Amino acid sequence: MAFNRPKLSDINSRIKADIETRLNTGKLLAASFLGGMATSYAGAVHSLHGHIVWATRQLFPDTADAENLDRWASIWGVERTPATFSVGNVTFTGSNGTIVPTGVRLKRSDGAFYLTTASGTIVAGVVTIAVKAVNAGAAGDMDAGVSLELVNSIAGIDTTATTAAGGLTNGEDSESDASLRVRVLDRIQQPPHGGAQFDYVTWAKEVNGVTRAWAYPLAMGAGTVTVTFVLDNEDDIIPDSAKVAEVQAYIDDPIRKPVTAEVTVFAPTPVELDFTIQLSPDSAEVRANVEESLRDLLRREAEPGATILISKIREAVSVAAGENDNTVTSPSANVTHAAGEIAIFGAITWT
16 A cells, blocks of 8 residues: 655644543643644654655655665666766967967856867967867857957967857766666666667667667678667757767777677668648647647657657647647658658648
């Protein structure tokens, strides 16, 4: 039988009733000494019940809080993927021949700091040098053309630098509790089999930023395994070549990959899925809710080579908050994708 935490008022009533019965006091007044003691004890007991509820959640990895979830993960040999640092290039201007040294500290307008990781000499008034965020996390990323201020001025170098083409990228926050919890449960329910299909999925998802992955045995012949993945926490879920190489190197590590396996990691080919929808009521708020519902559908249902069912699309529109009636005119049937292709959200035409 499940444990139900009693309400504070119920505990208070029980304690008062117990005192009234045992001491034959009659009905206790709230302002009396015994009534006040009963209320105080009830509060303490209620807090203890709360601790019991909390402690019970920590007994299981599917309900444990962050600190104890990390402990469960360590028991099963799973580690929370750490945050990574944003990296890229910054362009300095100044006097020709001036050397921009390694370790120059730069500051963004919001207080984020960066350091040069290489040195360079200003030629024709400019030099582009690699930099790295001081603090790890996605907040360190930024677009090209953003101004950074030198924390300490250097003779011959202008006090303002600018992020170069490509901006700063690859900053990732540490893995969320939800993601880690899924991986811990996968580890418990699907113990490693030395190269089973789901092992490759598990290894791919151990790389920071990877949220979903798929593995295909024998896809390129005997002894081969192909692996693909997406990054749902990024604006563009399709990984670039650097991320593909990172996952490839991680899986290829001899401590993981079976010696006889030939593994190829690749990025799936995105195919935009567009929609034409008529809504009732048709408002900005309902439109936004429908869009989020469709995006969530693709996060759940889209995978390489998968078919997105028209019934699921209509259902996603119908369950959006505020929607009363709708007509989905496009797509008008199931949408099937070829091997290696994955549906991504395109655009909605409202009619």
